[in-house]
Amino acid sequence: MKTKLTSLACFIGLAISSNTMAQTEIEKLRSEVDALNKKAQEWEAYQSVKQKMEQDVSLLNDKAKEWEEWKAPKTLVHLAGFADVGYTDRQDQTGSFSFGGFSPIFHYQFADQFMLEAELEFEITEAGKSEASIGYLTIDWFVNDYVALVAGKFLSPLGQFRQNIHPSWINKLASAPTGFGHDQAAPNADVGFMARGGYLMQSNNSFNYALYIANGPTLEADGSEIDMIETPGLGKDGDGSKTVGGRFGMFFPDSKFEFGLSFATGKVSVRSGTSPNYSYDASRSYDVAGADFNWRPAGIDLRGEFIQQEYGAESSSVAPDSGQWQAWYLQAAYRFSGTNWEAVARIGEYDTPTNSKDVEQITLGANYLFATNLVGKLSYEFNDNPNAGLTAADRVLVQLAYGF
Template sequence: MKPLAMGLGLTALVGAAYLPAANAQNDGEYVSREEYEKLKRDFERMKAMLEQMEKRLASQPETGASQEEVATVRKELKQVKKEAAEAKKQAKAAMPGIRKFLLTGYGFAGFSSSDLNDSSFNVGFNPIFLWKLNDQIFFEGEAEFELEDGETNVSLEFAQLSYLFNDYLTFGAGKFLNPTNYFIERLHPAWINKLPDQPLSISDANRIQAKAVLGAQVRGGIPLRIIGLERGRLGYAVYVANGPEMNDDGSLDFKNYGGFNSSKTVGGRIGFVPLPGFEVGYSFEVGRARDPYSSSKLDFTTHVIDANYVHIYRAIRGRIDLRAQWAWRNMDNSTGLGFDNEVSGGYGQIAYRPSLAQLKWIMDLEGVFRFDRQNQPNRSSFYDENRYTIGMNYYFNPTTLFKFAYEFDDRQGAKDNDTLLFQIATGF
C-alpha cells in the first residue's frame, strides 16, 4: 500500500502543479503576478499534504504483504462492502416501519341438518386487521363475510381505536365486543369455540346480552402483587354505549348504531385470575330501552357470572377445559306486552383432549359436552329450552380443526329441534 499511496500523491501533486502552467502556455501568455502567487500557494499546500501523507505511511507498521496479497485483500473488501450493502437493502425492505400491521382472523365452512329446518351448508370469513401505530395507539377491526339468502353479507364486527395510558389503563372507542360477555369476547371465533354453534343465551333470538356495542370503554389488568399477593391478576372493563330498543315481542334490539335511543347503557366486568388457567368474573349492565308501545323508557339490569378453568392433569393424560356462564336480566314492565319481561340463561361446557397420549392421532382428538338453558318470559312468544350437545373434534394443527356435534333439543311448549352439525374452521 505504501508505494501505491506515494505514487498517487506524487501524481496528484505534479498534476496539480503542472496543469495551470500548461493552460497558460496554451493561451500563449505569461502568467500574472496574482496567478503566480496562487500557483505558489497551491504548490506549497500540496507539498505539505504529501509530507503529511509520507509521515502517516511511515508510522504504519510494515506488513510485508506482496502486491498480490494487497490486491486479494482489496478484492475481498470490495465483495464484503457489496454484500453488506445488499444485506442492508434487504433488511430495510423487511422492516415494517414504526406502524406495525398484522392481518389475522379466521374462516369456517359447515353443514347443519335439523328436524325443523332444511339441511344446508354454510360458510364464513372473518379477517381481522390490527395496527400498532406506536406503543400507545392501537387499532383493531374485524369484518365478517357471510352467505345469507343467496347474497354475501358484509358486516363490521368491531372497529376500535385504543390508547394505552399506562400499564393499568387502556381507553378504547368505537364498536367493540361486549366486555361483559366472556364467551363473545374471548371464545366465539370458530377456531376457538369447541362446538360448531354458540350457546342459546348468546345467540338466541331473545338473547340476553349484546354481542357488540358502540361506545367507549376503559379496561386493563392489575397484578395482585401490588396488594401483597404472590400471584394473580384482576382484569376490569367499564363501558358506556348506545342503549337498545325493545322489539314488539319483548326482545331487545341491541344494534343501535343510528341513535334511536339516546339513553346509554353502562356495563362492566371484573375478572379475578387467582391462579393460572382459572378465571371467575362478574358483570353487570344497566340501561334504558326504548319502549315501542309508549314514549317511555324501560329500565333494565343484567347480571352475569362466568367461570373458566383450563388445566392439564397427568393422571388423565390430558387437558380439561371447563366453561360456564349464566346471565339474568330484569326489566320494567311494558304496558303493551302483558307479561314480566325477565329472561335468564347460560351454559356449562366441559372438553377433554388427551394431549399427553402416546399416539398423535389420539392427542389431536377432543371430546366436548355442553348444556344450554334459556328461560323466557311466561306468556311470551318465546319458549324455555334445554339443549344437550355432544361433540368430537379433530385438530389438524393448533388452529385448524374439524368439528362434529349432535344437539338434543328440549323445548317446552314447542316441537324439539334436534340438530346434526359439522364444521371445519381455521384461524390464520
C-alpha cells in the same frame, strides 16, 4: 596502420561489451516489467473482489434495514381472524352445506400507545347473497400499564362467550350455546367508550376489569309483546339514556381458576318504523347481570356462564309488560393425552319472554385438532321445547374452523 587496427579492435571489443551489458539490462527490465504486470493483474483482481464485496455489503445493509423496518417501525400492520365451513343437518329438514363465516381482523398499531382493531364479518345468506358487517371497530389507547381506553363499536364485555369465546376456532362446539347467539340473552356489542385493563397482585393472582358507557340496546315489539332485544351495537341512542356496565374478573393461576361478574344498567325503549325513520316510545328500565367461570383441573377444561337481561314495565308503550331473557351453560372438554382428539359436552338453557322461543339444550362433540388453531368438529345438539317447533329441533353439525 597497426595503430588503426588496434583502435578498431578496441572499439569493436567495447561495442561487444556494451551490447552484452545492454542485453543484461534489457533482461532485467523485462523481469521488472513482468513483475509489474503480475502485480497489476493482482491489483485488478483485488479491486474486482473488493467491488463485489462492497456490493454484497451494500445489499446486506439494505436487507438489514428492510428487516429492521419490519421489526420495529412505529406503525405495525397485521391481518388476523378466523373462518369456518361446515354442514348442518336439522331434524325433519334436508341437511345443507354451510359457509359459517369469514371474519378478518385488522390490527394497526402505532408504537405501544394506540391500536386500531377492526373485525369484519362476511356471511352467505340462504338466498346466496353475501353480507358484510363490522363486528367491532375500536381505537385503543394504552394509557399506562393498567388502563386502556377503548372507543368505538366493541364486543360486549359482559360475560365471556360473546367477547372471547365466539370465534369458531376457539368455541369447542360447532354452535353457540343456546341464548348466547345474536340478539338473544347475551348482549352482543355496543357503541361507546370503555376503560379496561388488569392488575397483578403480589400473590401472583390477578384481576381484570372492563367498564363502559354506551348507546345501549333497543326493543322490537310484535303486537303488544316484546319479541326481541337487539344489541348489535346501535349507532343511535333511541331511548335518550346511556347504558353503563362492566365486568370484573379474578384469576388464580395456581388453581387455574377464573371467575367474573358482569353488570349493566340503563334505559331501553321499543323501536318502530323502518330505517332511517325509526321512532321510539317511552323509555323503561334496562338491567343486565351475569357471572362466568373457567377452571382446568386435571386437564379438563370446564367453563360456565349465566347472563340475564331484563326490561321494566311501561304503561304508555305499545308493549307495556316487563320481561326477561335468561341463559346459562356449563361445558366440559377433555383432550386425550398424546392424541389430537378432544371430547366436549355442554348443557344449557334459554328462557325468553316468549315461551315458544325457550330452549333446553344438551350438545355433545368430538373434535380433531389438525393444529391448535385448525379444528375439525362433529357436534350433536339435543334441543327441547314442546312449544318451539323447528327452532328446537335436534341438529348434527360438522365444522372445520381455522383461526389465523
